[in-house]
Amino acid sequence: MKLIAIVISVSIFSMLALSSHAFAAGSSSKPVSDTRPGVIDYNDGVKLMQQAKYDRAERKFAAALKKNPEMAEAHNNLGYSLRKQGTKNYDKALSHYNQAIELKPDLAEAFMYRGVLFMLMGQEAKALEDHRQLTLLDRDLADALQAAIASGEEPDGLDGLAKSW
Amino acid sequence: MTSEKVELGRLLFYDPRLSGDSTISCATCHQPEHAFTDGRGQAEGIGGSIHPRSAMSLTNVAYNTTLGWDDPNLTRLEDQILVPLYNTDPPEMGVTDHENEVLARFRKDPRMVHHFRTAFPEDPSPIIIRNIIYALASFERTLISGNSTYDRWAYGGKADGLDEVQRAGARLFFSKRLGCFRCHGGFNFSGPIQYEGSESPEARFHNTGLYDEDGQGAYPEPNTGLHRHTGESFDMGKFRAPTLRNIALTAPYMHDGSIPDLDAVLDHYGVGGRHRLHRPQEGNITVESITDPLMTGFELSEDDTRQLIAFLHALTDETFVQESKQSAVP
Incomplete structure (x- = not known):
């Protein structure tokens, strides 16, 4: 019991210590003049994803990653685009969330939607572990994930997606 | 916020000498066994006066954006504490017009003098209302609940x-x-x-x-x-x-x-x-x-x-x- 109390205390005080940033900055695409490899495909993918055209978004994110394999945000959104196309894609989606987190361990959005995916896969303990990590990165997203895990319902909106790069 | 202020705040929180007639403490309405409420629909203050609203829980009170049931401008614990101390409509702790009596009680108590001095070491006359409020606020900020x-x-x-x-x-x-x-x-x-x-x-x-x-x-x-x-x-x-x-x-x-x-x-x-x-x-x-x-x-x-x-x-x-x-x- 005491150990648990310490864990909870640490968790709460970590919340105090860490800033709660707003959702991923900016929902608009980067200007076309951004010439970084893969950015045009990425931004096209974001637009398609926001229109719920997940199969086409998937192809755009995959193209972005071909040009820039280190783009954690593209892995994150590819994971989402795959997952929204059905349960057959869950394992593949998970793999992309894992890569996103490996490339960028502070990418809150990846913890958010990997947690949702774990919830949908019935792996509650792993979903809760992502929630715990998320409390240290983004309190608003953590609260949304908490509600999703507890209810078994997907969060409203697309706040868990990486929008800018 | 220091551990000495928290300790002084804890002692004051449970001390009825903090009320006008020494009958009511903060803990009268904020009882730990009721998660710092009092089990009543409407809080009872000094002389049996009935408050129109119920005592609010102090669980995790440090995080509240506002305090009290309905006041958008009551945002600091230090300001909220003034309400039960000084409210006259209805009187809660009845300190209004009894400040000197309240302070005199603590000034006569060597143990409390020690705690005030320890909590406010740079203050030559530490037993004042302001410091009581600071200490109470420090204590209340430690009422953290996260192990359910x-x-x-x-x-x-x-x-x-x-x-x-x-x-x-x-x-x-x-x-x-x-x-x-x-x-x-x-x-x-x-x-x-x-x-x-x-x-x-x-x-x-x-x-x-x-x-x-x-x-x-x-x-x-x-x-x-x-x-x-x-x-x-x-x-x-x-x-x-x-x-x-x-x-x-x-x-x-x-x-x-x-x-x-x-x-x-x-x-x-x-x-x-x-x-x-x-x-x-x-x-x-x-x-x-x-x-x-x-x-x-x-x-x-x-x-x-x-x-x-x-x-x-x-x-x-x-x-x-x-x-x-x-x-x-x-």
Whole structure:
């Protein structure tokens, strides 16, 4: 019991210590003049994803990653685009969330939607572990994930997606 | 905030000498066994005076964006503490016009003199009202509750921490159909909170359809909620959503204690407010005018009700209560 109390205390005080940033900055695409490899495909993918055209978004994110394999945000959104196309894609989606987190361990959005995916896969303990990590990165997203895990319902909106790069 | 100030605050919190006639302490209305409420619908102050509202829980009070039931401008504990000390309508702790007597009691007590000096070492005359307030606020900020059954499930790595019934209740609580979490949200199961590094969230107040005195949604005076501070008719009956942590210990419920238990609370929300206000508009369309639009009502089976109540009980932090009781000053 005491150990648990310490864990909870640490968790709460970590919340105090860490800033709660707003959702991923900016929902608009980067200007076309951004010439970084893969950015045009990425931004096209974001637009398609926001229109719920997940199969086409998937192809755009995959193209972005071909040009820039280190783009954690593209892995994150590819994971989402795959997952929204059905349960057959869950394992593949998970793999992309894992890569996103490996490339960028502070990418809150990846913890958010990997947690949702774990919830949908019935792996509650792993979903809760992502929630715990998320409390240290983004309190608003953590609260949304908490509600999703507890209810078994997907969060409203697309706040868990990486929008800018 | 220092440990010495917290310790002094703890001693003062439980000390009736802090009231005008030495009969009432902070703990009279904020009792640890009731998660720092008093089990009464309306708090009782000095001389038996009855407060129009119930004593609020101090669980995690440090995180509240606003304090009290309905005051949008009461944002610092140091300011809130002045209310029970100095309120005269009705008198709560009755310090008004008795400040010198109160301070003299502590100045005569060598133990308290020592604690004041330790807490405020740079102050040549530390036994003053300002320091009492600082110490009380420091103590209240340590009233942190985060070790309930629910916490062990959500944060403690115990995925089986909730039993089947509690887990089903959590599913209902966080469901979009019931939407309880939309007002009692976040880790504190409350309205907006703030903490170091957070943005300053906008305070929120809700009319939950408790009263309709005049067919226009009026609440009985003086408990008109946010309206009594703003004078705006659309603020009638709006109150802050308090934390649900330890809620099973804080009956009766609502700002005036007018709902006796959790079953009845669920009934109230189930019907979308016992005096849900519908105001007919042109075209025979009925719309809500004052009652919060989130108060849409819902149907609960007997099992649902049992599960939700089990979940609310899972928000009780026995460690917090036990440790608070043990640290109480007799």
